[in-house]
Amino acid sequence: MRLVIARCSVDYAGRLTAHLPLAPRLILVKADGSVSVHADDRAYKPLNWMSPPCTLKEGAENGVAVWTVVNKAGEKLIITMDEILHDSSHELGVDPGLVKDGVEAHLQELLADRMETLGEGWSLIRREYPTAIGPVDILGRDADGTTIAVEIKRRGEIDGVEQLTRYLELLNRDPHLAPVKGVFAAQEIKPQARVLATDRGIHCAVLDYNALRGIDDDKLRLF
Amino acid sequence: MRLVIARCSVDYAGRLTAHLPLAPRLILVKADGSVSVHADDRAYKPLNWMSPPCTLKEGAENGVAVWTVVNKAGEKLIITMDEILHDSSHELGVDPGLVKDGVEAHLQELLADRMETLGEGWSLIRREYPTAIGPVDILGRDADGTTIAVEIKRRGEIDGVEQLTRYLELLNRDPHLAPVKGVFAAQEIKPQARVLATDRGIHCAVLDYNALRGIDDDKLRLF
């Protein structure tokens, strides 16, 4: 990892064109060849960047350093450094990576284990039920034996309802499964998504992650 | 801007919980108080971060530095630094900011100015035509006087077709406008989006940004 603080101007030409006027900034060059330019605010997003794979060429023009970063698509990032204020390099090695908990995959596991939180007598057929347009999060049955397709989101928005609608359309073409009812399950469901879902006869279920995990923990303690 | 290279472990508890095992990483502390943790790969996304506004408390435990970053929502980022390999601070000042060109808003302006690129005799009613579920990018008329709703994207994918479909459904309920035909316009249209659009009777139009801009420039030169 190379850290450069420099008074620089930056030009990007690719999916759009963008220009950064001359000012002091941080430039990061990482081991994978990627380059990013940071201002002194905002944690997440660089002002400009080039994702790997890409190649950096260090040149000079009229005595000022000019870096050109290009990728395979022909996108270009040009950094012109009028004054270099700091320049250091550091060996970091490969990162062991992030361990996460509480994302959609985890919600899916928990809910599959506890279908009865959706309704009494409900049961699981399978998780990630494959269809031609992608896997349905959970396929199950209600107490009457009616097939249920569940779409799970952390936050339920319109996109998720559309996604479930497409699955339902396809599943209902299968005489072995039809009729299939839809359930839109999320920790939080946005009003517009709820309206759209209800309008389409899709049931909405708000999930309590901690409660689900609690139930799961109880279950684990029993065995 | 403070740059720290340290062998550290990181814990985040907020919208999810996440953990980073002990390894050398870059930690950025910016003037707005935000903190991010970077590995030696990927230009864009930090391994962990806390967006502003947030507060950083530097503490120590058993002789190792422990930083705790919290925000108003109560999300927490805890960085435990076993060994500090580099630590430097730099005054950068406020960034003058980015100048962009070529995004959807610009495409919309250009196309509104040149409705005839969609079809001979086509005309504009208005841009950002308001509906209960959001503004339609462009509402216009074809040569026969039939109402046309245009959805503009840089890249045309399935969700754009869904969006236009919802608008069309709503617009067609208005007897002053109905029947309303749909046009899905983008610089690039993905095959699946095209299939879905066609299946729904929505016309697809591929936009040439440079050509549109060229036409517009010609127009500007005339006045």
Place this chain on the structure above:
DNA sequence: CCGTAAATGTCGTCG
């Protein structure tokens, strides 16, 4: 390599 779905998405804008 393409296509789809997830994301601690983030970021603007508008009500």
Place this chain on the structure above:
DNA sequence: CGACGACGTTTACGG
């Protein structure tokens, strides 16, 4: 402040 859509979205995962 919440809701919504754009983003150079990026990133991960399948076929």
